[in-house]
Amino acid sequence: xxxxxxxxxxxxxxxxxxxxxxxxxxxxxxxxxxxxxxxxxxxxxxxxxxxxxxxxxxxxxxxxxxxxxxxxxxxxxxxxxxxxxxxxxxxxxxxxxxxxxxxxxxxxxxxxxxxxxxxxxxxxxxxxxxxxxxxxxxxxxxxxxxxxxxxxxxxxxxxxxxxxxxxxxxxxxxxxxxxxxxxxxxxxxxxxxxxxxxxxxxxxxxxxxxxxxxxxxxxxxxxxxxxxxxxxxxxxxxxxxxxxxxxxxxxxxxxxxxxxxxxxxxxxxxxxxxxxxxxxxxxxxxxxxxxxxxxxxxxxxxxxxxxxxxxxxxxxxxxxxxxxxxxxxxxxxxxxxxxxxxxxxxxxxxxxxxxxxxxxxxxxxxxxxxxxxxxxxxxxxxxxxxxxxxxxxxxxxxxxxxxxxxxxxxxxxxxxxxxxxxxxxxxxxxxxxxxxxxxxxxxxxxxxxx
Numbered sequence: 001x002x003x004x005x006x007x008x009x010x011x012x013x014x015x016x017x018x019x020x021x022x023x024x025x026x027x028x029x030x031x032x033x034x035x036x037x038x039x040x041x042x043x044x045x046x047x048x049x050x051x052x053x054x055x056x057x058x059x060x061x062x063x064x065x066x067x068x069x070x071x072x073x074x075x076x077x078x079x080x081x082x083x084x085x086x087x088x089x090x091x092x093x094x095x096x097x098x099x100x101x102x103x104x105x106x107x108x109x110x111x112x113x114x115x116x117x118x119x120x121x122x123x124x125x126x127x128x129x130x131x132x133x134x135x136x137x138x139x140x141x142x143x144x145x146x147x148x149x150x151x152x153x154x155x156x157x158x159x160x161x162x163x164x165x166x167x168x169x170x171x172x173x174x175x176x177x178x179x180x181x182x183x184x185x186x187x188x189x190x191x192x193x194x195x196x197x198x199x200x201x202x203x204x205x206x207x208x209x210x211x212x213x214x215x216x217x218x219x220x221x222x223x224x225x226x227x228x229x230x231x232x233x234x235x236x237x238x239x240x241x242x243x244x245x246x247x248x249x250x251x252x253x254x255x256x257x258x259x260x261x262x263x264x265x266x267x268x269x270x271x272x273x274x275x276x277x278x279x280x281x282x283x284x285x286x287x288x289x290x291x292x293x294x295x296x297x298x299x300x301x302x303x304x305x306x307x308x309x310x311x312x313x314x315x316x317x318x319x320x321x322x323x324x325x326x327x328x329x330x331x332x333x334x335x336x337x338x339x340x341x342x343x344x345x346x347x348x349x350x351x352x353x354x355x356x357x358x359x360x361x362x363x364x365x366x367x368x369x370x371x372x373x374x375x376x377x378x379x380x381x382x383x384x385x386x387x388x389x390x391x392x393x394x395x396x397x398x399x400x401x402x403x404x405x406x407x408x409x410x411x412x413x414x415x416x417x418x419x420x421x422x423x424x425x426x427x428x429x430x431x432x433x434x435x436x437x438x439x440x441x442x443x444x445x446x447x448x449x450x
Contacts, residue, residue: 060313082308090302119178130343243260332403383401
C-alpha cells in the first residue's frame with residue numbers, strides 16, 4: 001500500500017535585501033572612480049591644510065591678496081577674483097561630473113532599477129533634510145545666520161574616500177557604491193538648492209540666451225555619441241566652446257555658474273551608439289568625458305577651490321573658541337556630525353520597515369552607521385554654500401568655515417572609530433568577492449553561487 005508523500009509546506013517568500021550586490025561591471029566601474037577620488041581626496045586635504053597654515057602665518061596678507069586678485073573681462077561680467085574663478089569656474093567641472101555620473105547611474109547603471117535606487121536616494125534626502133532642520137533649529141532666532149541652513153547638506157566623497165584609504169578600511173563594494181551614490185545625489189540636491197535659494201538679481205535675458213548654446217550642445221552631443229575617426233577631435237573643438245558660452249551666460253544671469261555644469265553633464269548621452277556592431281560601437285561620449293575630466297576635477301579643480309576657500313584666519317585659541325561658540329559653527333557641527341547619520345540611518349531603517357526588507361546578510365546596521373558617519377564629512381560644497389550664504393571673507397563666513405572643518409574632522413574620527421572595529425569582517429567579505437571558482441572572469445558572489 002502506497003502512502004501519500006507528506007506535503008512540503010511552501011517556503012515563505014524571500015524578503016528583499018538592502019545593500020545587496022549589483023552587477024560586477026558596476027562594481028568595477030565604481031571601484032575605478034573611487035581610486036581616482038582617493039588621490040583627489042589627498043590633494044584636497046593637502047590644499048586645505050596649506051591654505052590654513054598660510055592664512056594663519058605671518059605671510060597671511062599675501063594669501064588673501066592672492067585669493068582676492070582679480071582677472072577677467074569686465075564687459076562680460078567676468079572680472080572675478082581668483083577665489084571666485086575657483087568657485088564659479090573650476091567647480092563647474094566638478095558639477096559637470098556630478099551630472100554625468102548621476103545620469104549614467106539612472107540610465108545605464110544599477111540604479112535604473114527602482115529597487116536599487118530607492119535606498120540611496122531616500123537616504124540622501126534624509127541626509128539633507130535632517131541636517132538642515134538641526135541647523136535651522138539652532139539658528140532659528142537669527143534671520144542673518146539662518147540663511148546658512150543649506151551649508152551642511154552635501155557629502156564630500158573625495159574627503160570621505162581619502163579617510164577610508166588612510167585607515168585602510170576594506171569596506172565592501174556594496175557599501176562603497178552606497179556611499180558614492182549618496183554623495184552624488186545629495187550634491188545634486190545641493191546644487192538644486194543653490195539654483196533656487198541662492199540666486200540674486202536674476203537677469204532673464206542672459207538666462208534665455210544660455211538655452212541656445214545649451215540646446216546646440218545637447219543636439220551635437222547626440223551626433224558625437226560614439227567616437228570613430230575624426231569625431232574625437234571634432235567633439236572637443238565644438239562641444240567645449242559651446243559649454244564655455246553656456247557657462248558664461250548662466251553666470252551673467254545671476255544663477256550660480258556651477259548649475260551650468262550639471263546641465264551640461266545631463267546633456268551628454270550615456271548609452272553609446274552600436275551602429276551595427278562595427279567599429280563605431282566603441283566607447284561612448286559619456287565614458288570618454290568621464291575618463292578625461294575626472295582627473296582634472298579631482299586633481300586640479302577641487303583642490304584649487306579648497307585652497308582658496310579653506311583659508312581662514314582663526315586668530316589663535318581665543319579666536320578659535322569664539323568661532324566655535326558662534327551659532328553658525330555650532331549649527332554646522334551638530335548638523336553634520338549628528339544630523340547626517342540620523343538622517344541617513346533613520347530613513348534607511350524606516351524604509352526597510354516600510355518595505356519589509358532586510359539588510360543583506362553580509363552587513364549589519366553598525367556598518368550602515370559607519371558609512372552614515374562618514375557622510376558627515378561635508379567640505380567642498382559646504383564651503384561653496386557658506387560663501388554664497390554670507391559672502392566670502394565675512395565674519396560669519398569665517399566661522400562657518402571653522403565649523404565645516406571641525407565637523408568634517410570630527411565626523412572622520414568617529415567614522416574611523418566605528419569602521420576600524422569592523423575591518424576584520426570587511427577583509428573576509430573582500431576575499432569572498434574575489435573567489436572565482438569557475439574562472440569565468442566574474443566572482444561567484446556576483447552570480448549567486450557563494
